[in-house]
Amino acid sequence: MLRSYLLLAWKVLRRRPFFTATSLFGIAFTLSVLTVASALYESIANPGEPLTRAGRVLGVYDVRGLGPHMCVFSSPGYGLLDRCARSLPGAEKVTVFGKGEPMTSFLEGRKIVSQFRRTDGAYWELLQFRFLEGAPFTADDDSTGAFVAVVNATTRRRFFGSEPATGKSIVLGGRTYRVVGVVKDVPITCPEGYADVWTPIGTSLTPDRQKSYLGGYQCLVLAHSRADFANLRAEFARRVAEVQIPDQQELQTLTAALESRQAYVARGTFNTEIGRDMSARLSFAVFFVMLLFMTLPAINLVNLTMSRVLERSSEIGIRRAFGASARSLIGQFLVENLVLTGIAGIAGLLLAAVLLSIVNRSGLVPYAHFGIDLRVFLDGLALALFFGLWSGVYPAWRMSRMDPIRALQGRLS
């Protein structure tokens, strides 16, 4: 039966090549845009390497300080994270690292701007970078303030061409660092892992910075399992609440929270208070926007399908007369619609791959390597399936309710 449905679906599509092509283009374009959006969303929500264990990671991304005359919203300071997050009981790993800043170098008259990040030794254990050569610096390097650096592949190319970089020196911001390792480029869509050069925090940790509660740092906490999240959050919140702020004239309370990456992205999207998890709402909003975006081509497809249904009234009447139940006719028309959207889905995925390749090569998103991986492919497939069902259900339902006699007599309208 399926073979017959597929055969007929293919022949029906070929009946009116122009309408079919227009319809296919509309669906393919819509699905390609949605697939690109899905690839971008996936690369932010589930960035992969080096944040491969994102499902077990919570982070402290922001802090809010409230005083009688001011309210400060910034990244947390080293002192706050060192005191409240570093030794959280139940955490498998905790890393504190700088937010990153641009750093300028001059090499043979060329100005090179590198994204520079200071990290502790645990950073290399929690995040799983792919090392192309050498190794990460250690906790000892951090505590002794060793002037060592890990660079990414692009920085190695910029400074050393095709030569290995390990053991060589680079000068950044007037200081010389010995390169100990080279990692694969990490795209900016994984902000925790994105940088060109990483050096130990200890190279710049002044006593003031050691105590600071606000500014410049972030922290990631790797839990043994997601079941530990609640305890970790509660303990962190308790510690933050106990912080004694030295100058109470300016700030009296601090608010910070351990958040999942999705919650952090959602909070940024909806601009809500720290610790409020809006990720479910963000997922719903993304789904709703996608649905809206699909509405126009879906309506177009519904119209096209309806006109095809009317053209095929005789066939519908025949099928009813020879034993097709309303349910099996619904199945047939849904299969036909799914064939159309399946073809459009494949075209949409190919178009999306081309668009993503253009974005990757454009340099608009540093070190981007967006692509159609399995997850995005499945997203695209799900979108095509959803689209096919959504736009096919109404015509199929209408068609299944047709009076077979009127259908045979061609008296449908």
Place this chain on the structure above:
Amino acid sequence: MLELKNVGKVYRTERLETQALEGINLKVRPGDFLAVMGPSGSGKSTLLHLLGLLDQPTQGMVELDGRQVMDHDDVTLSHLRNEMLGFVFQSFHLVADLSVLDNVEIPLLYRPLSNRVRRDLALRSLGRVGLSSRVHHYPSQLSGGQQQRVAIARAIVGSPRILLADEPTGNLDSQTGEEIIAILEELNRKEGMSVVMVTHDQRFAERTHRIIRLFDGRQIN
């Protein structure tokens, strides 16, 4: 086998009520060959639709093997149509996009059969109407008579007990019409298939076992 008991059919619109059939009593027994005759608008096609379980009477009962069938749900009625009945229409109603073979397979799509069995049955059915050499043609590549033979092959492929033919020769010249009637006669005589045929042609009607004459929705014989 199939019986209409005091059946009536009224078509209602907002302003109009039309009595299409009234007080029809009719039995179709195994091996019957019936002709239904009457002027246009006399209710011939409505009668055929009721016999074909495609329509519901507004009064009376339709019984199949002694059991009332009109209360059945859509799935059951569809199943009964598929198993018991075959249809041949004046305008053939072949699906233009499908080959002759695929058209004949249509009734078998709604049975749990393998592709091979479906194909074999369809080929055998086409052989019975003398169209084995045209299986991969499309309806538009066939003459009217050949198309009607494909329609007959489709109607009999599932070995129905009753064949309902609505003016099967209406769109054909007399010689081709003769060939179609000969096929129907053969199906009735050799295979014992009951045939109910609506026709305007007295010559063809006289070759059946019984003629049902309708006038203004009433049976007049």
